Amino acid sequence: MVKPPSCLLVALCAFAVPALGLAGESQSYKRIEILTASSPTTSRSEQWTPGKGLPLEVSGMAWYRDRLAVSIRKGDIWLLDNTLGSDPAKVTYHRFASGLHEPLGLLVSGEDLLVGQRAEITRLVDRDGDLVADAYLTECDGWNVSGNYHAYTYGPEEDGEGKRWVTLNLGMGKFTNNKTGWRGWGGTIGADGQFEPRCFGMRSPCGLGPNLEGDLFFSDQQGTWIPATPIYHLRSGVFYGNQESLGTLKEKGAPFQLTSVPKANQPYPKALESCPEFVPPAVWLPYNKMGRSATDIQLIKTGNKFGPFEGQLLVGEFTNSAINRVFLEKVNGEYQGACFPFLSGFPSAVLRLLFAEDGSLFVGLSNRGWSSLGNRSYGLMRIEYNGDNPFAIHEMRATPTGFHVSFTEPVDLASVKEGSFSFERFTYQYSSKYGGDEILKKPLPVSGTTWGDDGKSVRIDVADRAAYYVHELQIKHLTDRKGRKLEHGRAYYTLNQIPKG
The missing domain is CATH 2.120.10.30 (TolB, C-terminal domain)
Structure with missing residues (x-):
């Protein structure tokens, strides 16, 4: 007591x-x-x-x-x-x-x-x-x-x-x-x-x-x-x-x-x-x-x-x-x-x-x-x-042509498949009602990927991005060089400004 x-x-x-x-x-x-x-x-x-x-x-x-x-x-x-x-x-x-x-x-x-x-x-x-x-x-x-x-x-x-x-x-x-x-x-x-x-x-x-x-x-x-x-x-x-x-x-x-x-x-x-x-x-x-x-x-x-x-x-x-x-x-x-x-x-x-x-x-x-x-x-x-480095997405940055995604550990590039990266954009309705659904949803084509020499980052070219939209990234199949699966293979980037080239 x-x-x-x-x-x-x-x-x-x-x-x-x-x-x-x-x-x-x-x-x-x-x-x-x-x-x-x-x-x-x-x-x-x-x-x-x-x-x-x-x-x-x-x-x-x-x-x-x-x-x-x-x-x-x-x-x-x-x-x-x-x-x-x-x-x-x-x-x-x-x-x-x-x-x-x-x-x-x-x-x-x-x-x-x-x-x-x-x-x-x-x-x-x-x-x-x-x-x-x-x-x-x-x-x-x-x-x-x-x-x-x-x-x-x-x-x-x-x-x-x-x-x-x-x-x-x-x-x-x-x-x-x-x-x-x-x-x-x-x-x-x-x-x-x-x-x-x-x-x-x-x-x-x-x-x-x-x-x-x-x-x-x-x-x-x-x-x-x-x-x-x-x-x-x-x-x-x-x-x-x-x-x-x-x-x-x-x-x-x-x-x-x-x-x-x-x-x-x-x-x-x-x-x-x-x-x-x-x-x-x-x-x-x-x-x-x-x-x-x-x-x-x-x-x-x-x-x-x-x-x-x-x-x-x-x-x-x-x-x-x-x-x-x-x-x-x-x-x-x-x-x-x-x-x-x-x-x-x-x-x-x-x-x-x-x-x-x-x-x-x-x-x-x-x-x-x-x-x-x-x-x-x-x-x-x-x-x-505990000191054991997780295998996770580290950062996601906007580029003039898409996004730059980095990881906490080098990726086993043999695990990268066609369709490993997929994107969708959406926004919301501005309304006085309580909450709101995702609207104007659109899948975005990935036109190319370029991996860094260390295997810890990839540049992804993504078409049809739009300012003030959320850009959802889904990642499948990836493992690191220790064979571990990627933790939380999803990210949501709010693109208020598209970087200039």
């Missing part, structure tokens, strides 16, 4: 399992369950109750004073010690703060912790060094707060210039109030502590994270006006497509106006071309093929301690309890790139991700309020790379 917060470090029971490969996944990664548990009620129950012990519904993570700080949805922040060991039973838990309103993000600021809760960004100050917050200070506020269940606040997250960003969920269902108070906007923390709105058209911008260059990206959720799962480049002066917050443009302090409002019920590429402020996702994660609800974004920056994907992004997946991988490049000044399946089979929804200094990845789980695959309701896991 969890002791009162006045105690020193306390140990809790955990479901400890051996380090195992995730079911059906690469043998290059193993998992350690630090703590997972199940609720006796369903995830959508209005009478939802946690299991016994600490309800570790992980909603935010940060490294604070050499400990893993974890916020949980009921309003506490806990400091965890011994999380990098091999024995979950030796992890200890100490309550740092309590009484918060559904905190969904943590960021270290000097000796303090910043936490995003519904009404504000709060600075938590430990003045006497006893690992308990003594002061809860308002760092930023100034947005609409209501009782709507979906009126979440995400962040803060810092970009490469030091600006701290916050994103605001739309209210949903009955009793929404999205026409005032910056719902569906992203903005920064002003010097006066006020929220500074900078961009809008978001629906449920659950995850934020930087790339190597320090540019921030956010994930949004498939739903009204959003036909599939997008990953957007977060920046000022742009519109991301959801029209439910158009009324906020009448607010005093709106930083810009739309030149025109895109008309509904037209193909997404045409809608984008109708409004200069309307920007496409850097990457679409096609619905079902790549999950159904993206969450956190985490940059792989570990000095290759997590395998061969340094500099790429990991994206959490809620409904399918998985983690996907994203490669980004910049073409003609616009971010675009490809997404790939990575790890699946987690026991609950993946909500938050955080790397440790040793290169292992902490995975925070919580599925309350929605549904996910798995047999647990919440918890915390750690993923380690």
Whole structure:
């Protein structure tokens, strides 16, 4: 049983399992369950109750004073010690703060912790060094707060210039109030502590994270006006497509106006071309093929301690309890790139991700309020790379004539057959309806392939590509020189810009 917060470090029971490969996944990664548990009620129950012990519904993570700080949805922040060991039973838990309103993000600021809760960004100050917050200070506020269940606040997250960003969920269902108070906007923390709105058209911008260059990206959720799962480049002066917050443009302090409002019920590429402020996702994660609800974004920056994907992004997946991988490049000044399946089979929804200094990845789980695959309701896991290089697609880049695809290991060229590479393009309908099907689907002919001397890359000439379309690649038959089959022989490239020759 969890002791009162006045105690020193306390140990809790955990479901400890051996380090195992995730079911059906690469043998290059193993998992350690630090703590997972199940609720006796369903995830959508209005009478939802946690299991016994600490309800570790992980909603935010940060490294604070050499400990893993974890916020949980009921309003506490806990400091965890011994999380990098091999024995979950030796992890200890100490309550740092309590009484918060559904905190969904943590960021270290000097000796303090910043936490995003519904009404504000709060600075938590430990003045006497006893690992308990003594002061809860308002760092930023100034947005609409209501009782709507979906009126979440995400962040803060810092970009490469030091600006701290916050994103605001739309209210949903009955009793929404999205026409005032910056719902569906992203903005920064002003010097006066006020929220500074900078961009809008978001629906449920659950995850934020930087790339190597320090540019921030956010994930949004498939739903009204959003036909599939997008990953957007977060920046000022742009519109991301959801029209439910158009009324906020009448607010005093709106930083810009739309030149025109895109008309509904037209193909997404045409809608984008109708409004200069309307920007496409850097990457679409096609619905079902790549999950159904993206969450956190985490940059792989570990000095290759997590395998061969340094500099790429990991994206959490809620409904399918998985983690996907994203490669980004910049073409003609616009971010675009490809997404790939990575790890699946987690026991609950993946909500938050955080790397440790040793290169292992902490995975925070919580599925309350929605549904996910798995047999647990919440918890915390750690993923380690075992040093065995997987055979997988490494990168997928656009070229003037097609795509350049690289692999993590040399391909056995004898395994390459006619039809090993096939392409199809598709887009979506821009509409207010919930989600959307793939439309204007077209198989694309492959006119030629050229392999690199090392067998680790191939240039593929592809006809009839189109800007703002998703280009789906399916790879069959390939093995590496060790005889291993290619992991996840599919990729989805969002081609916003075609490179110039």
